[in-house]
Amino acid sequence: MTNPRNTFVSSLFVLTTVLATTGAFAQPRPAQAPAPAAAKSAEPAAAAPMAIVGGRVHTGTGEILEDATILVEKGLVQKIGKGLAVPPGVTTIDAKGAIVTPGFVDALTSIGLVEISLEDSTHDDDRGGKDPIRAAFRAADGYNPASTVVGITRAEGVTSAAVVPLGGVFSGQSAWADLDGDTRESALAQGPLALHVHLDGSSLGGDRGGPAAALLRAREVFDDARTFQKNRAAWERNQSRPFAASRLDLEAVGDALAGRVPVVFHVERASDILAAVALAKEFGLRPVIAGGAEAWKIAPRLAESKTPVIVNPLEPGPTSFHTLGMRDDNAALLYAAGVPVVITTADTHNARKLRQVAGNAVRAGLPHAAAIAAITRAPAEALGLGAKYGTLAPGKVANLVVWSGDPLEIASRPLAVVIRGKKVDLANRQSALFTRYRKLPIAR
Amino acid sequence: MFSRRAFRLLSPLLLALPACASSSTSAPPSSPAQAEAPPPDVPFPWEARPSTAAGIETPAAASPPVLIRNATLWLATGKTIPRGSILLRDGKIAQVAEGDITPPEGARVIDAAGKFVTPGIIDTHSHLGVYPMPDTVAHSDGNEASSPVTPDVQTVDGFWPQDPAIERAVAGGVTTLQILPGSANLIGGRAVTLKLRPALSPRQMHFPGAPDGLKMACGENPKRTYGNGRHAAPGTRMGNLAMQRKAFLDAKKHEDDWQRHRITEANRIREDQKKRAAYEAEVETRKKQQAQCQDDPYFPSCAEWQKDWDKPLDPPKPSDPGAAPPRDPAKETLIGAMRGSVLVHIHCYRADDMLAMLSLADEVGFQVRSFHHALEAYKIRDILVKKNVSISTWADWWGFKMEAYDGIPENIALLQESGALPIVHTDSPEGIQRMNQEASKALASGRRAGMTLTDEDAIRWLTYNPAWALGIEKRVGTLEVGKDADVVLWDRHPFSVYASAEEVWIDGATVHQKGKKRPPWSDFELGQDTGRPTTLLPGGAP
Numbered sequence: 004m005t006n007p008r009n010t011f012v013s014s015l016f017v018l019t020t021v022l023a024t025t026g027a028f029a030q031p032r033p034a035q036a037p038a039p040a041a042a043k044s045a046e047p048a049a050a051a052p053m054a055i056v057g058g059r060v061h062t063g064t065g066e067i068l069e070d071a072t073i074l075v076e077k078g079l080v081q082k083i084g085k086g087l088a089v090p091p092g093v094t095t096i097d098a099k100g101a102i103v104t105p106g107f108v109d110a111l112t113s114i115g116l117v118e119i120s121l122e123d124s125t126h127d128d129d130r131g132g133k134d135p136i137r138a139a140f141r142a143a144d145g146y147n148p149a150s151t152v153v154g155i156t157r158a159e160g161v162t163s164a165a166v167v168p169l170g171g172v173f174s175g176q177s178a179w180a181d182l183d184g185d186t187r188e189s190a191l192a193q194g195p196l197a198l199h200v201h202l203d204g205s206s207l208g209g210d211r212g213g214p215a216a217a218l219l220r221a222r223e224v225f226d227d228a229r230t231f232q233k234n235r236a237a238w239e240r241n242q243s244r245p246f247a248a249s250r251l252d253l254e255a256v257g258d259a260l261a262g263r264v265p266v267v268f269h270v271e272r273a274s275d276i277l278a279a280v281a282l283a284k285e286f287g288l289r290p291v292i293a294g295g296a297e298a299w300k301i302a303p304r305l306a307e308s309k310t311p312v313i314v315n316p317l318e319p320g321p322t323s324f325h326t327l328g329m330r331d332d333n334a335a336l337l338y339a340a341g342v343p344v345v346i347t348t349a350d351t352h353n354a355r356k357l358r359q360v361a362g363n364a365v366r367a368g369l370p371h372a373a374a375i376a377a378i379t380r381a382p383a384e385a386l387g388l389g390a391k392y393g394t395l396a397p398g399k400v401a402n403l404v405v406w407s408g409d410p411l412e413i414a415s416r417p418l419a420v421v422i423r424g425k426k427v428d429l430a431n432r433q434s435a436l437f438t439r440y441r442k443l444p445i446a447r
Numbered sequence: 448m449f450s451r452r453a454f455r456l457l458s459p460l461l462l463a464l465p466a467c468a469s470s471s472t473s474a475p476p477s478s479p480a481q482a483e484a485p486p487p488d489v490p491f492p493w494e495a496r497p498s499t500a501a502g503i504e505t506p507a508a509a510s511p512p513v514l515i516r517n518a519t520l521w522l523a524t525g526k527t528i529p530r531g532s533i534l535l536r537d538g539k540i541a542q543v544a545e546g547d548i549t550p551p552e553g554a555r556v557i558d559a560a561g562k563f564v565t566p567g568i569i570d571t572h573s574h575l576g577v578y579p580m581p582d583t584v585a586h587s588d589g590n591e592a593s594s595p596v597t598p599d600v601q602t603v604d605g606f607w608p609q610d611p612a613i614e615r616a617v618a619g620g621v622t623t624l625q626i627l628p629g630s631a632n633l634i635g636g637r638a639v640t641l642k643l644r645p646a647l648s649p650r651q652m653h654f655p656g657a658p659d660g661l662k663m664a665c666g667e668n669p670k671r672t673y674g675n676g677r678h679a680a681p682g683t684r685m686g687n688l689a690m691q692r693k694a695f696l697d698a699k700k701h702e703d704d705w706q707r708h709r710i711t712e713a714n715r716i717r718e719d720q721k722k723r724a725a726y727e728a729e730v731e732t733r734k735k736q737q738a739q740c741q742d743d744p745y746f747p748s749c750a751e752w753q754k755d756w757d758k759p760l761d762p763p764k765p766s767d768p769g770a771a772p773p774r775d776p777a778k779e780t781l782i783g784a785m786r787g788s789v790l791v792h793i794h795c796y797r798a799d800d801m802l803a804m805l806s807l808a809d810e811v812g813f814q815v816r817s818f819h820h821a822l823e824a825y826k827i828r829d830i831l832v833k834k835n836v837s838i839s840t841w842a843d844w845w846g847f848k849m850e851a852y853d854g855i856p857e858n859i860a861l862l863q864e865s866g867a868l869p870i871v872h873t874d875s876p877e878g879i880q881r882m883n884q885e886a887s888k889a890l891a892s893g894r895r896a897g898m899t900l901t902d903e904d905a906i907r908w909l910t911y912n913p914a915w916a917l918g919i920e921k922r923v924g925t926l927e928v929g930k931d932a933d934v935v936l937w938d939r940h941p942f943s944v945y946a947s948a949e950e951v952w953i954d955g956a957t958v959h960q961k962g963k964k965r966p967p968w969s970d971f972e973l974g975q976d977t978g979r980p981t982t983l984l985p986g987g988a989p
Contacts, residue, residue, distance in 0.1 A: 120846065121671075121849070317881075319615065319876045320876070321581050324583070352845055352846035352847060359884060359888070365944075366944065411944060412944055414890075414891050414942070433854075437855050437861075440826055440861070
């Protein structure tokens with residue numbers, strides 16, 4: 004059996020498909036395709052005004068508003084508060100007796116990049132090839148908004164996902180997808196979301212070498228990218244020393260060096276996490292730790308540097324020699340120490356389990372409000388989109404869910420899911436199968 | 448305390464083994480009375496499970512009675528006692544009552560107001576111990592992927608009892624597991640059913656009297672392992688079926704050869720016995736005649752008889768026994784499956800694959816006890832009910848491979864509604880730590896889809912139904928007097944995401960207490976900073 008967990012923290016799916024890669028941001032960019040428009044697409048003109056009335060609203064900041072009304076227009080939250088007047092003719096969602104939260108966000112998935120895990124032909128999440136430096140590879144270029152995973156995931160209240168490339172030491176740049184929209188342009192919030200660097204030892208593929216070897220490659224590439232950025236003109240005149248990565252890769256790494264995107268380090272062991280944090284400091288990066296099985300051991304250090312940690316609270320135990328310290332109260336311990344905690348499923352097909360996963364962190368001691376924040380505000384902030392996503396406040400993208408009860412409790416269910424100000428259909432391929440087979444024999 | 452007990456367990460085990468061995472192999476074949484060769488239905492020595500032998504001490508012997516009061520009891524018989532008591536004594540459930548029970552002398556009394564008691568959870572599909580933590584090359588002991596048909600291997604020979612996952616499963620309320628071989632092979636070998644107590648060998652964990660399982664697999668995995676992986680057979684679903692059919696037909700031929708041998712031998716022995724009887728009758732006759740003639744030498748017939756007495760009379764020489772066909776553990780395992788002494792568990796996802804297996808089962812003559820994974824069981828639930836096949840599956844897994852594309856979260860609920868026997872299984876060292884949540888998800892999905900399902904239905908997906916699939920339903924699976932005291936006390940409604948097993952008993956002995964600091968079961972975790980939780984932070988549940 005495949006273990007859906009650990010997809011992002013240890014395993015390496017090697018794809019033979021080599022995809023066209025494009026650079027981003029750095030000038031000049033002759034070969035570059037335009038990044039999917041961000042701000043424009045988040046305000047679709049089609050979404051009619053809407054009001055969500057009477058719910059108990061978790062704003063995502065830790066604040067809870069009783070009997071509140073949320074006014075939504077042009078895909079954004081316009082106003083939020085008690086007793087707001089609903090303009091005539093506005094569609095309303097009655098949320099009386101229900102709970103409203105920001106849409107949940109899974110920070111580590113392959114949604115839209117992988118349709119079926121064991122079928123390589125359905126993968127678009129890996130640049131492939133032997134070179135472990137793939138920084139320029141963009142998940143945004145592979146995202147399929149028509150994937151069945153999209154509709155299945157949002158039916159459980161997950162409205163956004165970071166879709167993350169895999170493979171290599173630098174696996175590429177992730178994208179932020181809102182789980183609605185027919186095109187990449189209408190689904191993706193931003194082109195390059197974060198740069199992903201794997202220091203967990205499996206990233207070198209068939210080569211021998213563990214985290215130390217991966218760290219060596221990473222340092223070399225960051226150093227070359229810095230030199231490349233400083234001496235761009237010399238490089239253009241072919242008066243530069245050889246670099247350890249291609250031009251497009253160096254440009255992508257340049258975005259991280261300039262602080263435009265965070266760097267997500269996939270790493271588990273305490274000592275390796277500290278090495279990643281030190282590397283980030285050395286090069287002035289904005290680090291985020293993903294995996295972080297042993298992060299609890301160094302929680303005060305991570306709190307001091309305000310380094311966010313993306314964890315999966317379903318920690319089964321010492322699954323490898325890199326995760327001997329895995330424990331199920333990792334999130335609780337990190338939170339107690341003051342570390343920004345993000346909760347993920349690290350899964351694709353069952354990213355819909357996000358609220359169950361967060362509920363388990365609560366079971367292991369994480370305060371309930373912190374668990375809600377860990378799947379709303381915290382991932383948005385850790386990935387640099389806190390200004391637009393993660394909380395319910397005027398000006399934020401109107402991604403929200405109306406719940407029948409405590410959203411982390413298994414028996415609860417979404418009554419309505421709103422993405423970019425539009426109430427989305429909760430039907431999906433699985434509900435279609437259920438409907439077909441509700442009565443036997445089936446008619447078709 | 449556990450390790451010392453385990454050492455004490457070891458010596459009777461070593462004594463027990465040769466005793467089992469002697470029962471089937473000691474008779475010299477030339478002795479006429481014992482000329483009949485051991486038929487294949489005599490177990491091999493390696494089939495004997497020492498826990499079934501007398502003299503094995505169980506942890507129950509040392510445990511005082513436990514009385515749990517004021518709890519909600521989910522009996523898993525279909526009945527709930529909202530405010531009841533349960534007494535565990537001498538390793539068994541001694542009493543179950545609405546209201547109170549008077550504590551026997553020396554009993555430990557637990558006031559469980561607001562808490563829930565259920566039978567211990569049973570996982571029909573686990574690879575704990577054969578794919579243990581940590582995941583290293585050396586720890587891969589679950590797939591004998593050197594040949595696609597290996598009915599003769601058994602997980603009891605591969606199980607590492609030091610797997611740190613075992614203790615963590617117990618903390619989730621799991622008391623019994625079936626350890627299956629993996630699904631690389633069409634016929635992967637024998638599965639063993641274990642009770643999860645700390646031990647130095649799986650042989651000390653064997654569920655007394657539990658029959659072995661036989662693991663089979665259809666669909667993608669065998670053809671990926673052999674066809675795609677090595678350009679060997681099987682490379683297709685066609686190859687899968689052909690090789691499975693051949694294995695069973697070969698086993699039948701083996702059984703026929705033995706049957707023929709048994710008949711020939713029986714005839715030969717009968718002939719020998721007839722000759723011997725004739726000889727003995729003649730000896731007897733002459734004795735009587737001689738006695739008569741000694742008494743009365745002028746008796747008229749004596750002259751006539753005398754002539755016969757001079758004829759030589761030798762005892763008949765016993766005939767030579769025929770050559771017995773060779774014993775064959777692989778074929779005899781399949782014969783066991785056909786006879787029903789070994790229960791058949793088949794890894795199968797798609798509806799058409801399951802129907803193909805049911806055809807094969809009818810054709811060669813075995814009964815499928817449980818389909819495992821079975822994500823498309825909902826499509827053929829009417830047939831599965833008729834065939835009396837249980838379904839071991841997940842609440843919501845899907846999409847990880849092509850044959851898992853049609854999984855839906857209402858699978859279990861639809862099976863329940865149709866009167867089939869659904870079972871929540873895990874196949875996962877992570878999932879096994881929270882099987883109550885998996886049942887809860889399946890229940891919630893069914894209710895959301897408008898089906899009428901009860902908590903009483905759902906608890907059986909974790910307890911009685913898997914007990915039936917493993918052939919141990921008379922011993923465990925419900926809270927009934929006389930059954931093994933394999934019991935879980937939950938700190939709140941077991942289907943809440945915030946629920947934890949507060950205490951777990953196996954055979955009446957405590958095997959887990961939430962928040963209690965103690966050394967790890969596994970030697971692997973000793974002296975390593977593995978971060979076993981020592982104390983839980985104050986819970987944050989609302």
